[in-house]
Amino acid sequence: MKRKSMIAVGVLLAAGLALAGCEDGEAGEAVKEPAMVLEDENDGATDDGSGLMAAGEAKAEAEGETLEETENEEAPEEGEEETESEEAPVESEEETESEEAPEESEEEAESEESPEEALEEEPAQTDTEEKSVDASAGVFTKSEITDDIKQRINGISYPAGCTVPYEDLRYLRISYVDYSGTPRVGELICNKSIADDLLDIFSQLYAAGYQICKIRLVDEYGGDDTLSITDDNTSCFNYRVVEGTTKLSKHALGLAIDINPFYNPYVTYPNGGIRISPPGSELYADRSQNFPHKIDKNDLAYKLFKAHGFTWGGDWKTLKDYQHFQKG
Numbered sequence: 419m420k421r422k423s424m425i426a427v428g429v430l431l432a433a434g435l436a437l438a439g440c441e442d443g444e445a446g447e448a449v450k451e452p453a454m455v456l457e458d459e460n461d462g463a464t465d466d467g468s469g470l471m472a473a474g475e476a477k478a479e480a481e482g483e484t485l486e487e488t489e490n491e492e493a494p495e496e497g498e499e500e501t502e503s504e505e506a507p508v509e510s511e512e513e514t515e516s517e518e519a520p521e522e523s524e525e526e527a528e529s530e531e532s533p534e535e536a537l538e539e540e541p542a543q544t545d546t547e548e549k550s551v552d553a554s555a556g557v558f559t560k561s562e563i564t565d566d567i568k569q570r571i572n573g574i575s576y577p578a579g580c581t582v583p584y585e586d587l588r589y590l591r592i593s594y595v596d597y598s599g600t601p602r603v604g605e606l607i608c609n610k611s612i613a614d615d616l617l618d619i620f621s622q623l624y625a626a627g628y629q630i631c632k633i634r635l636v637d638e639y640g641g642d643d644t645l646s647i648t649d650d651n652t653s654c655f656n657y658r659v660v661e662g663t664t665k666l667s668k669h670a671l672g673l674a675i676d677i678n679p680f681y682n683p684y685v686t687y688p689n690g691g692i693r694i695s696p697p698g699s700e701l702y703a704d705r706s707q708n709f710p711h712k713i714d715k716n717d718l719a720y721k722l723f724k725a726h727g728f729t730w731g732g733d734w735k736t737l738k739d740y741q742h743f744q745k746g
């Protein structure tokens with residue numbers, strides 16, 4: 419029974435990954451989570467009634483439940499992110515235990531540790547921290563760009579000829595809750611002028627249980643923004659031009675961040691048509707629909723970024739960049 423269920427999960431995973439690149443690195447480990455974790459997530463859940471279930475959500479439900487349940491489009495979706503805050507620490511403990519579980523399906527057996535998982539196992543880097551909070555409240559640190567970081571970004575997000583001095587950038591380690599409700603630690607590089615804003619915003623998002631797919635340096639995608647956002651990766655600094663133009667992006671200065679980009683696409687209207695990026699996110703360009711991880715004016719991330727003086731790309735008139743917040 420368990421095995422049948424796992425195989426079904428594998429099928430669903432394959433289907434889900436074709437639609438959204440999210441969680442590919444975490445699939446195996448997430449499957450090992452006890453079913454009760456997911457049931458907990460559904461406590462207080464609200465069904466938006468749309469029947470529109472994102473790939474990531476369908477997978478998440480499949481992980482702890484039966485195939486029949488996952489096919490039921492009326493099944494309650496996960497609750498609003500803001501309602502799950504108190505559950506994060508508990509899930510953290512369960513997650514740690516489940517990582518040692520021996521049972522794995524073939525499909526996910528080789529799903530090696532993601533960068534976030536590796537980070538979670540590292541001790542806190544207190545030597546470089548300028549700011550940190552109690553570990554139980556998550557990891558929120560910033561440091562200058564060390565030689566190790568320079569080696570990781572040189573020639574990629576920080577190309578030859580980059581006009582932004584390292585001194586203007588900061589490296590952040592940030593706790594967040596992923597789409598399965600698992601606490602993780604991600605990495606961001608941003609302009610030093612918004613580092614404290616981001617630490618404050620992300621600590622509040624974490625405390626509220628706000629779900630973020632993943633937070634990795636864009637260098638892990640070779641600096642390719644399209645690959646990064648197709649993988650639903652949240653990232654900030656990347657010395658690049660605005661897509662489709664020759665103009666430097668605010669990301670090039672580390673002054674802009676893209677949040678859950680697969681569900682919050684970049685929409686332009688060339689020659690009266692419509693272009694939606696990343697590929698595969700077309701469904702989520704229709705903002706009249708309800709679906710998980712959608713950023714709108716009721717969204718906590720929107721409210722926090724606005725409160726910190728950021729502008730939101732979803733407010734722009736000539737194009738819509740629903741994933742994008744920038745300052746300065």
Ligand SMILES: [Zn+2]
Binds near residue numbers: 741
């Ligand atoms: Zn952006």
